[in-house]
Amino acid sequence: MLESNKTLSDLASDARSNLKSTFGVDSTLVAAAPGRVNLIGEHIDYCDGFVLPLAIERYVVIAARPNDSSTARIGSTGLDPIELDLSDRQEIGTPKWSNYLRGVIQGFLDLNYAIPGFDAFIVSSVPLGAGLSSSAALECCFATLLEGLVDTVLPTADKALLAQKAEHDYARVPCGIMDQFTSTFGVKDHLILIDCRSGEPEMVPFPDPSLSIIVANTDVSHDLSDGGYGERRKDTEDGLGLIAKESWRDVTMNDVYAKRDEMGDRIFRRSRHVVTEIARTMEAVEAFKTGDFSNIGTLMAGSHRSLRDDFEVSCDELDLMVGLAKEIGFEGGVLGARMTGGGFGGSTVTLCRTANTDAIATQMHERYQEETGIKPLLFATRPGIGAHLI
Ligand code: GLA
Secondary structure, eight states, X not given: OXXXXXXXXXXXXXHHXXXXXXXXXXXXXXXXXXXXXXXXOOSOGGGTOEEOEEEEEEEEEEEEEEOSSSEEEEEETTEEEEEEETTSOOOOOSSTTHHHHHHHHHHHHHTTOOOOOEEEEEEEOSOTTSSSOHHHHHHHHHHHHHHHHHTOOOOHHHHHHHHHHHHHHHSOOOOOSHHHHHHHHOOTTEEEEEETTTTEEEEEEOOOTTEEEEEEEOOOOOOGGGSHHHHHHHHHHHHHHHHTOSOGGGOOHHHHHHXXXXXXXXHHHHHHHHHHHHHHHHHHXXXXXXXXXXXXXXXXXXXXXXIIIISOOOOHHHHHXXXXXXXXTGXXXXXXXXXXXXXXXXXXXXXXXXXXXXXXXXXXXXXXXXXXXXOOEEEEEOOOOOSEEO
């Protein structure tokens, strides 16, 4: 019931052969960038919080070759190829997915790079609309390809910020920095603790092969640009405004309680989520640093409950999937489970014993399908590798 992850070299061959069959050329450059799953620290990257994601072994891969023009011709599996003029300012356009690329191109134009024309083909093993940052993977992969085409290497954080700006300005999603940071900074066998106030990533070793991560895509799709995400972000800004402090990092639960009446119920609950989730994330980081996981299940369950009840970004399918992992419990090899990513559908993350992954995934898959009639997608992952040229 666990779907295997295609290797990077298989994805690269797919991209190369599609480039050949679509545009008749052999690639001179191949770029890759991973999706991400967040272990804990949800909806607090835009609140100066701490987040603890990892790059997953699911990638966007692009094969390309310069074409002696000023136009990019770009194909992708199952989609009609598009053409983008590289000599001029990029406007938001159609198809919708082209906007991630337009935004990244504009980022390079803003840095005064002249981008040579090229043909490219995109393949991906990151499930779409599953809360696993397929869009950040596309932006970061494309930015890495453009680095190769203009023969430069941007500082990693600058590349992530350029990709985030593409998402803000061209996909119109006011996301935080977690997804693009994870896709660019990812290191094998490491989690990434991001201090979203300082913008500093710290690599937290995750070397123990006896631990695994199961990602379960409920296959209920969400669209972050449809408003829910922006509304949550606005609620947290309103909460912080009432507390009248510079940063959520300086806010205590006492500060939140002191403004409870002024806030009203909704903003109070949003604020409580932010403060408690920052605290849970710091505790979870200690668990990974010390190897003492006795509390991790409680922390992940607390995070899920807070996202469900206070932040209201979960849904029945996510609650069900998390409940199924919880039923299997510690005895069955589950250390903790929660929804992951932006929510409103998407995926859950389960931390578990590697020896039990197959049995856990089989049970979650069967029970979820019985209850919902929906076939979920489950895969196991270890921390993958950040954006790079192959
Ligand atoms: C989306 C956003 C991220 C982050 C998560 C929630 O993935 O792109 O910046 O806010 O939601 O943690």
